Amino acid sequence: MARTVQGSKIIVTGATDGIGKAAAIALKERGAQVLAIGRRSPKRSGLPRTLAYCEADLSEASFLETIMAKLESLGWNELDHLVHNAATGYVGHFKEEPADHMTTQITVNLTAPMVLTNGLAGHLERASGSVLFVGSTASWRGTPHYALYTATKSGLTDFARNLRTEWKGRIHVQEVIPGPTRTSFHRKSGLLNPPLASLYMTADEVAQGIIKSLETGRVKKRYPASALIFHAIKRSVLGQQKSGESA
Amino acid sequence: MNVLVTGAASGLGEALARRAQARSRHVIGLDRAWPEGDQPNDKIIRLTRDLADLKPGDPITDILEHAPYVTVILNAAISATGPFETIPEAVHRRVTDVNLTAPVLIIKRLLEANALPPGASIVLVSSLSVRTGYPGAASYAASKAALASLGTSMRRLLKWEGIHVMTVFPGPMRTAQAERHAPPDAKAESRMDPDAVARNLYFQLDRRFAEFVPGTQNQLVSASAKLAPGLFDRIMRKIIYDKLDRSVY
Numbered sequence: 001m002a003r004t005v006q007g008s009k010i011i012v013t014g015a016t017d018g019i020g021k022a023a024a025i026a027l028k029e030r031g032a033q034v035l036a037i038g039r040r041s042p043k044r045s046g047l048p049r050t051l052a053y054c055e056a057d058l059s060e061a062s063f064l065e066t067i068m069a070k071l072e073s074l075g076w077n078e079l080d081h082l083v084h085n086a087a088t089g090y091v092g093h094f095k096e097e098p099a100d101h102m103t104t105q106i107t108v109n110l111t112a113p114m115v116l117t118n119g120l121a122g123h124l125e126r127a128s129g130s131v132l133f134v135g136s137t138a139s140w141r142g143t144p145h146y147a148l149y150t151a152t153k154s155g156l157t158d159f160a161r162n163l164r165t166e167w168k169g170r171i172h173v174q175e176v177i178p179g180p181t182r183t184s185f186h187r188k189s190g191l192l193n194p195p196l197a198s199l200y201m202t203a204d205e206v207a208q209g210i211i212k213s214l215e216t217g218r219v220k221k222r223y224p225a226s227a228l229i230f231h232a233i234k235r236s237v238l239g240q241q242k243s244g245e246s247a
Numbered sequence: 248m249n250v251l252v253t254g255a256a257s258g259l260g261e262a263l264a265r266r267a268q269a270r271s272r273h274v275i276g277l278d279r280a281w282p283e284g285d286q287p288n289d290k291i292i293r294l295t296r297d298l299a300d301l302k303p304g305d306p307i308t309d310i311l312e313h314a315p316y317v318t319v320i321l322n323a324a325i326s327a328t329g330p331f332e333t334i335p336e337a338v339h340r341r342v343t344d345v346n347l348t349a350p351v352l353i354i355k356r357l358l359e360a361n362a363l364p365p366g367a368s369i370v371l372v373s374s375l376s377v378r379t380g381y382p383g384a385a386s387y388a389a390s391k392a393a394l395a396s397l398g399t400s401m402r403r404l405l406k407w408e409g410i411h412v413m414t415v416f417p418g419p420m421r422t423a424q425a426e427r428h429a430p431p432d433a434k435a436e437s438r439m440d441p442d443a444v445a446r447n448l449y450f451q452l453d454r455r456f457a458e459f460v461p462g463t464q465n466q467l468v469s470a471s472a473k474l475a476p477g478l479f480d481r482i483m484r485k486i487i488y489d490k491l492d493r494s495v496y
Contacts, residue, residue, distance in 0.1 A: 093404070094354070094358065094404060095359050099304050099355060102348075102351055102355065103348055103352070106343065106347060106348050106351065110343060110347075111339070114339050114343070114386055115339060115340065118331065118332055118335075121331070121332035139396060142396075142402070142403050143400050144401075145404070147397055147400035147401055148397065150400055151351075151393040151400065153396075154393055155347070155396070156389065158377065158389050158392030159385050159388070159389035161380055161480065162382045162388050162480075163331060163385050164480075165382035165480040165481070165483065165488070166382045166383065167331075
């Protein structure tokens with residue numbers, strides 16, 4: 001189902017930072033109509049004004065209504081792609097993570113993508129569109145100090161698997177599973193000096209992977225450790241900027 | 248030697264509570280409702296709460312009152328079956344709240360309160376659906392996959408504190424809940440007896456197994472699904488999803 005993203009109506013969650021921001025901007029540059037979702041105020045989103053923006057906190061119960069109202073104001077009755085990128089994490093002992101952060105993590109990383117997909121199923125079906133989940137290579141590995149984050153991402157992967165089977169022939173379900181990426185995610189999670197950070201892929205590289213998946217219809221794109229090395233060499237050879245966070 | 252079992256009023260939870268009692272444990276059962284009247288010889292301490300309402304910061308004093316626990320079995324779960332988009336978002340939220348958020352908050356609070364001494368065990372009841380796929384119950388399956396992943400991480404984290412974490416992947420059982428959510432022509436006799444699963448669970452727990460699938464047939468299914476997940480997705484769609492004639496939640 002190869003098709004270009006040009007002219008497509010696309011929602012990207014978690015679009016004010018990291019991979020989501022890079023994807024939203026790159027999609028816009030490719031000619032897509034992008035609705036960026038973030039919890040920051042429009043002034044603080046850091047996004048170009050040419051991008052449609054909706055301020056919605058996915059940890060709040062009312063976020064779906066907010067997004068639906070925005071879609072109505074834009075006159076979007078159908079949706080070509082829904083990119084679930086928003087996520088939050090915590091590094092540390094399980095018992096030390098504040099309880100309200102735990103519930104926020106489950107809601108933002110797992111429940112909100114389910115709720116948003118549920119609410120937009122009609123929009124996606126009308127366009128024979130696709131829903132793309134951004135997973136994590138940490139899933140299933142057993143990460144003692146990242147336990148809840150990897151649990152939510154494993155849940156998301158399983159959700160994508162079953163939804164793909166259910167929606168076969170109606171709505172395409174895709175996954176992009178990046179490894180560690182150079183964004184502010186680690187710092188926000190409490191990991192100030194992630195090991196081997198210079199090898200991490202950049203948000204732009206992962207964003208290009210997302211766009212390629214949307215255009216080719218690839219079901220699952222996983223970045224193994226070898227991909228990190230490949231991209232690090234590519235950056236070195238091409239002399240691309242090595243510096244860090246995209247937000 | 249106290250044992251906590253969530254979802255203990257019926258099905259697998261009831262079988263687990265009964266067997267724990269037979270093993271001379273003091274059993275604290277938790278469920279959102281209990282059958283009227285006492286069962287003969289039933290000395291289970293009954294706690295009543297709906298885990299969907301458990302909020303962050305809840306001190307769970309009713310549970311901690313009976314600490315320390317030698318075994319905590321987080322078994323309570325609800326399901327929602329039918330085409331994903333036909334099930335209201337509030338139901339999907341509730342499924343995640345009961346099946347994932349509640350166990351997370353209970354474990355955190357028990358650890359915080361030092362209610363699990365060295366040598367204690369946490370048992371997470373996941374589902375065979377993690378291995379086979381379960382189209383028609385996408386939010387339920389996601390919550391069980393998340394729970395299984397949590398078990399893998401927590402096992403590595405808590406072994407240094409002498410606490411064992413075991414994850415169980417039961418297949419369909421002869422319970423009222425399974426009956427409610429099964430396709431109309433599903434054969435109840437092909438499902439496992441919850442008491443057999445409970446017996447199997449304690450046997451494995453005594454040997455400190457990390458994870459297991461109860462029942463030889465389910466073990467074969469699990470191993471096959473691991474080898475050919477795509478094939479199993481198609482099979483599960485055919486034998487379950489295509490036969491669901493209504494949404495149940």
